Amino acid sequence: MPLTVCIDDQQPCYSGNETIRGRITFQTPKPIDIQDIRVTFSGCAKAKVQKVKGSAAPTTSYRSKCVLFEKERILWHPSDTIAPGTYEWPFEFAFPSQVLSGSSRWPETLPFRSDANHPLPPTFAAETADALRKLNCTIDYQIQAQVFSPQQGFLGRKSPLFSEVVRLKFIPVSARLDVKRDGNSAVYQHQKEQVFNLRSMLLLPENRGRSLKLQERIQSWLSPGQLPRFSFKASFTYPSRVIQSTPLACSLEITPFMEDSSVTSPPEILMQSLSITVLSQTGARAAPSLMGALSGQVDERIEILSKTSLGMPVSGTVDLVQAFGPLVFRHTDVSFGTFNISRTYRLCASFVFECAGNTKSFDLPNLPIEIFAEFGEPDKIQSSVEHLPEDDSPPSYTSASTLSTRTFEKS
Template sequence: MPLSIHLNNEKRWYSGGETINGHVKFQCTQATAMDDIRVSFTGRTKAKVQKVKGSAAPSASYRSKCVLFEKERILSHLNGGTLDPGTYEWPFDFSFPAHVQSPGSSSGWSEKPPFRSDVNHPLPPSFAVETGDSLRNLECVIEYRVQAEVSKPQRGLLGKRSALFKETLHLRYLPLAPNAEKSGDQSTLYEQQREEVFEIRSILLLPENRGRSLTFQERVQSWVSAKLPRFSFKATFSYPTCVKQASTIPCFLDVLPFMEDSSVSQTPGIVLQSLSLWVVSETAARAAPSLIGALSGQVDEKIDLLSQSHIAMPVMGTLDLSQAFGPLRLGRSDISFSTFNLSRSYRLCASFVFECAGKSVGFNLTDMPFDVVAKIEANWEEEAQSSCAQGSPPPYDPASSVSTPNDKR
């Protein structure tokens, strides 16, 4: 290929605000007439949404494309002139934006969760996935590329510009995680809680009845009696709303007795019998309105974190689930984002079963949203760049989802 792109600061991934500089090289073997030579830097998203039908039924596809930003440099303008044989190089530099540079709501996209159409929302990461369920099939792509082009001379005033040679270099973009040192105590800043109060009514709450089972007559009496001993306790589940890629998810269960709302004088035993924790990742895409209409789709995928039964663990106070049952790790997952036509989000779900005085109660929690952010923080990036400037490469991060080489096509 006579046309090539060379970067001076080629990296596995780039973040917002970084400068991309290099040069375009063109090896001209014979005198060539051309209009100009230009280089562009573009970010765009592509979505394909397809209804799932029977094997014999036709299934229409709905597509959409969005330009997140677009920058262009004209390196040489010959205006139909001839370039003599030789090897030519033209330098260029671009800045990777941290936010979408688009008209926002005037682009035609409505503000409808989980998507975003507001002006200058955060630039989403590089992304590529094909997924589906019983209703929808989705193909989603977010790509960033540098493209060099040698264009043919235009014919006539309204002639369409066409490429004589074209070369594309794809780049990976990864938004940096917030700097924990600058944002304060991250463990408290990004913590949320869900709680529920339970009331137990049973004659087994009485000290003289503990440790035995109810007779049939006592069970019938418990169903009809309104003056049974009662005991109340509160269960609180704490979870983070911001999790780094491939990191442990810190989750805590707190059990607190409410003796002032209880008719018994002593706290009975509360036993954790079973628990389950899982994450639901949601990939969403939408296609722009067209002659065949508009279509959107969401595909959920379940990721199991922990599931145990027959635990029979007495609980009172605060229980660190990672210490008690092992690290709760999400693994290598794409970071959260939302833009015009694509979205990736996560929500945590949990289920606990407690037993107290022979009765079982369930503490069920769903739709606890949280964000997955890059494992690399802003201060790490500054240290890495400083290290590279001194001749030492930055440490390799095996958990990075963007540690693949650039591909050309």
């Protein structure tokens, strides 16, 4: 290769504020006209949103590109013919920890961020779809060297003679959970609860374990206020912050309310089924333009635990990990949001109880959680960054340290 980029002591993953040093080497076997040689350090978030209309109909694509930061250095400006040989220049950049931006024309819409100078999002690559939208998202950090020839004519297009790119993996400190510093996991434990009220003749000790006769059912239907009553509370405890690919610490607690009940002893409560899933939501949007704007969020279901026909007696606190084994979900990306791309998670849990012939459902469909990388272990960077497109053409930027947004209307 006539142009190479070498980074000194390149890290497997960066987190912000590091100094990146290296050198650019250019080799030419013959005299060549060179205008200048440049090196650019940049971060860019690109999204493509498509409406899904079926395989027979053409789809319209809305694209957005957001420059998170850009730092450029002109290494050499000979503006003349240079002799054959090998040339080398050092470079140095500081990896920012925040988006370097001025005012943004992105509207404030959850789950995206539009605040200036928010934390840089992690390296990211995802392609996903549902019945409504197809999304293709990348967040890329790279150092690019370019050799430009003298510009021909006043309106001549400035394209590089040679170009070389080195991509860098990045996950910000804000997306890393310091287990040692934040060792008190109870701080991140949230609880949801629901009270269930039952009325049934089967609550009486002499009726437990049998089925009601038809006459008893009619009597219960006609006089519900005279039936024995029993109340209990179901509480589900879950972590609101989770480290990638680690078990979820979840528990279920059953508390009888004997003071509010007319029976002398609590009846048996059976858990017949349970389900725990995580919904991973990828969001992308294209900037407003003359052709309009388009956004989409696609959910992917990650099943953690699903059990049916259990008939499992439950009372007091039930540690679901001890009862069913580690609740581990597959390797996922950390949670983040930026101008045009986001990744968020929701925990969904459902339990079905049976007590005194009554079936009660405890449904928790939308519990926000955040996914973090473990602090100090950069090798746990999300797997999707390994699939960044290698043949992606280098983006054209407007100016250094300025966030710019561009929308391409139709593919």
